[in-house]
Amino acid sequence: MFYAQFTYPHFPRKVYFRAKITNLQSQAIKSISIVGGGNVASHLAKALHDAKLPLKQVLMRNLNKSKFFKDDLNLQVIDDPAKLLPVDLLILAVTDDSLVEVAKWIDPNDSILAHVSGTVPADLLKEYSSHCAVFYPLQTFTQGREINFWQIPFFIQATNQTDLEKLKTLAEQLSETVVTATDEMRRNLHLAAVYVSNFNNALHGIADELLAKAGISFDYLKPLIMETAAKACDLDPVIGQTGPARRNDQSTLALHRRLLTDEKEKLLVYNTITEYILKKYHTE
Numbered sequence: 159m160f161y162a163q164f165t166y167p168h169f170p171r172k173v174y175f176r177a178k179i180t181n182l183q184s185q186a187i188k189s190i191s192i193v194g195g196g197n198v199a200s201h202l203a204k205a206l207h208d209a210k211l212p213l214k215q216v217l218m219r220n221l222n223k224s225k226f227f228k229d230d231l232n233l234q235v236i237d238d239p240a241k242l243l244p245v246d247l248l249i250l251a252v253t254d255d256s257l258v259e260v261a262k263w264i265d266p267n268d269s270i271l272a273h274v275s276g277t278v279p280a281d282l283l284k285e286y287s288s289h290c291a292v293f294y295p296l297q298t299f300t301q302g303r304e305i306n307f308w309q310i311p312f313f314i315q316a317t318n319q320t321d322l323e324k325l326k327t328l329a330e331q332l333s334e335t336v337v338t339a340t341d342e343m344r345r346n347l348h349l350a351a352v353y354v355s356n357f358n359n360a361l362h363g364i365a366d367e368l369l370a371k372a373g374i375s376f377d378y379l380k381p382l383i384m385e386t387a388a389k390a391c392d393l394d395p396v397i398g399q400t401g402p403a404r405r406n407d408q409s410t411l412a413l414h415r416r417l418l419t420d421e422k423e424k425l426l427v428y429n430t431i432t433e434y435i436l437k438k439y440h441t442e
């Protein structure tokens with residue numbers, strides 16, 4: 159109210175306040191449906207449901223995966239796109255490669271048609287909708303895991319300013335960090351995310367298999383995993399690097415390679431990352 163008076167002293171308070179509410183209402187997305195029943199679909203559905211946002215339906219091609227949506231979230235789940243109700247926002251939480259096929263499968267009407275991919279261009283589906291958009295949450299989602307949605311940064315894009323404002327208003331009810339992105343920004347973030355998350359997880363998998371083979375519990379590594387992640391958030395990773403390659407301890411590197419003689423794939427990964435670290439820290 160104070161802001162209203164300060165900015166528009168000539169405006170009667172009530173008139174400005176009413177105009178502001180009308181403007182906010184016009185920016186509100188009043189109905190949402192999700193296509194897909196996987197990791198992101200389930201997390202987004204839960205977040206929208208918990209925030210009491212107007213989630214109407216979930217469309218999936220395979221109703222075998224509908225239990226969580228129906229039983230836990232009490233949502234209407236359908237497998238026939240003809241039963242999709244017209245909504246303000248249709249979120250396509252399907253694999254990147256299936257987006258075009260899914261856009262052909264459904265009729266987006268006048269809905270904002272938002273995909274959730276880190277890499278796919280915002281206008282990929284422009285042939286199927288004049289309201290293409292992106293609603294990309296930068297996090298790793300696995301169905302069934304609890305996640306603090308409020309801390310997940312959202313990167314949004316839309317083909318026009320009105321849709322963008324609407325998406326922003328929605329995203330700000332789910333997350334403390336909402337950024338208007340570009341295709342280039344999003345794909346750079348996604349590439350970086352593959353390194354910190356997907357590759358890290360694959361390396362954890364290698365460690366798990368090596369320890370299992372030696373009959374040792376993976377649990378012993380957990381404090382190390384936690385400290386490595388905490389250190390990556392607190393320090394410049396270039397400064398935080400430790401290990402035999404960082405120290406150029408050639409005898410230890412040789413021993414590790416001998417231990418991996420029968421593990422061709424794991425040895426390849428070991429050598430590739432070791433060479434990367436040696437080059438970064440030990441070339442004149």
Ligand SMILES: NC(=O)c1ccc[n+]([C@@H]2O[C@H](COP(=O)([O-])OP(=O)(O)OC[C@H]3O[C@@H](n4cnc5c(N)ncnc54)[C@H](OP(=O)(O)O)[C@@H]3O)[C@@H](O)[C@H]2O)c1
Pocket residue numbers: 194195196197198199218219220223251252253254256259260274275276277294295296297298299300
């Ligand atoms: N997982 C993450 O951490 C993460 C994070 C941010 C963004 N994303 C993005 O989120 C999107 C979905 O990823 P996700 O991890 O949720 O994948 P997911 O768990 O594999 O789920 C993919 C969903 O797409 C459906 N689908 C695939 N092809 C289809 C088709 N031709 N027609 C209809 N439905 C089809 C699958 O149906 P079926 O179950 O029947 O196969 C499944 O419900 C991707 O764009 C991804 O880049 C993922």
